[in-house]
Amino acid sequence: MNFTQIALQLFTHGYSFGFGAEQYADHRGIDSKGRSMSGAHLWAKAEAARLEDALHGRSVNMVSAEIELARTMATRVRGYVRPTGLLDKGVSVLEFGPGTVMAFREKTFPVVRELVGRQGRCILIDNSDLFLNQLRDAYGDRIARLTLITENIFSGRRFAGWNEPAFMLMFGRTFGNLDAKASDEAPYKDAARTLRDLAKAAPAGWFAVSIGSNLDGERAKAYYEAHPEFQVNVFFRMAAEMEIEGRFNPEAFRYEADIRGSAEFLQVVHTAVLQEDLSFKLAYEPFDLKAGTRFHLKNSFCFSRGFMEESAQLAGLRPVDFLSDGHGSDLHVFAKPPSS
């Protein structure tokens, strides 16, 4: 689906899964004070601030916790692979949603250095051409077989070769953005389907997935509501890029983090609440949206260790390692047998 189709789905059905990927796009949208609302710009700015804090020991946040977990995992990855005899030739590393050069340098590159050897590739898949181009500029000369693919990471597509086992990675809790309706039921089926689809990217290998495990809803709500612009930037992109007839005010969408959950999961339903009536036509489709209408833009799930391991088993994956900072940042490593 392109951005217009995603927007049409949102205004028609109140939920569109596609926005998770589109929020990172670089675009010309600006707010009424002339400030850039480009998703790539907002993300890079917030990440740089958190990384700066982390590198100077000012705070322990998701960024610093994940860097530690990734570094620890990099010291163990050869141990996971050794019994298969693949280390001699090298193993391809495949990452879903690598994001910025900073994130790649701190989390992914240490794993690449350990595994790719003489024959492995480094395959990076992201919706954002901007991020991929920056990674090519920074690492094109240092990684011999770097393959960049602009694609939807949740498509269930094969990205590695048919005979290319791979070490798959998903950092930054991107897995928590999986497609699921707002619900108080733990989404085992959605999580298992998503893990199975992602793992189709390679015929066999391993899959390291980072996820939050702190299930405190109040804390999550405060965290996300401190950065509303990152969630609602998509409306400013609509105003800048789409042919909209009539009155469309991107500032009429106010962000709220709706919370669902139980002892196994926390769902942050990223929601835009319309503050005024809007009548407009988008792609010849008329919309009369009423103040108070709620739009479900994206999910951020956190999952307990037990939930992740059970979902992985349903998806045909086998837990091989578990790393945690003990404060809500987890990294699960699963094995994908050749038959699943």
Ligand SMILES: C[S@@+](CC[C@H](N)C(=O)[O-])C[C@H]1O[C@@H](n2cnc3c(N)ncnc32)[C@H](O)[C@@H]1O
């Ligand atoms: C939460 S960020 C994580 C970035 C990086 N891995 C990190 O740890 O900081 C999500 C990344 O995945 C990409 N992304 C999100 N959803 C996507 C999708 N459906 N298809 C392709 N890329 C997607 C975004 O462009 C972004 O680079």
